[in-house]
Amino acid sequence: MTAILDQLASSGSVDVGELAEQFEVSPATIRRDLQALEDGRLLSRTHGGAVAADVSFEVPVRYRSGQHREEKVKIARKVMAMLPSGPFTLGLTGGTTTHLLARSMATRVDVTVVTNALNIAHELVMRPRIKLIMTGGVSRTQSYELVGPLADQALNGLYMEVAVVGVDGISARGGLTTHDEIEANTNATMIRRAGKVIVVADGSKIGKICLAGIGPITDVATLVTDATADPAGVEEIRRTGVDVLVVE
Known part of the structure; x- marks a missing residue:
């Protein structure tokens, strides 16, 4: 499909x-x-x-999982290599690339993962050496995420050393954006509670601006994208001070 x-x-x-x-x-x-x-x-x-x-x-996750898959796999592998060694707390929003990253976590030990994504929780719940914290909230069929005040309240009580955030659009002018305003607010809450924010976005999302703003580009420490990204859009983001890594 x-x-x-x-x-x-x-x-x-x-x-x-x-x-x-x-x-x-x-x-x-x-x-x-x-x-x-x-x-x-x-x-x-x-x-x-x-x-x-x-x-x-918005195209549902079950249809998006096959789009740009090779690029997303490379991005997930790059981020996996960037994560701290030893015990730490990782926040994961919903998204196809963050889901691929969660699958890679099977080899990690002593890591706490905080997520509002049902498919990521399903991926990690059987990993005995990973501590999984799941937010509450109202489920979104399109993204498999739990969103809204219950999710926000849970995230506000936590601190994550690193948050890996999936977006539907990212640009120097529009910042981080997605299709749903409630989901955007929950993702923004995770960003506020994180020490470092890594955004994962395949090349099709660079320069794109969607309906709902998650936060300004200055919220991002590192953007990991792929070689299909528009070079001009990548350069504009770099000029804001964001560290942009382009996987080949």
């Missing part, structure tokens, strides 16, 4: 027959996928295909 959304984003419309031929599946399979995406308000079906929805909706 991710490939269908990618093609729809680039061309504005898709054809059932062409998709079936491209992906070597039956037209019935494509029609089922299109129906599922329409049910999620991610496109509008037409006779013989589909067009982009009139309103831009």
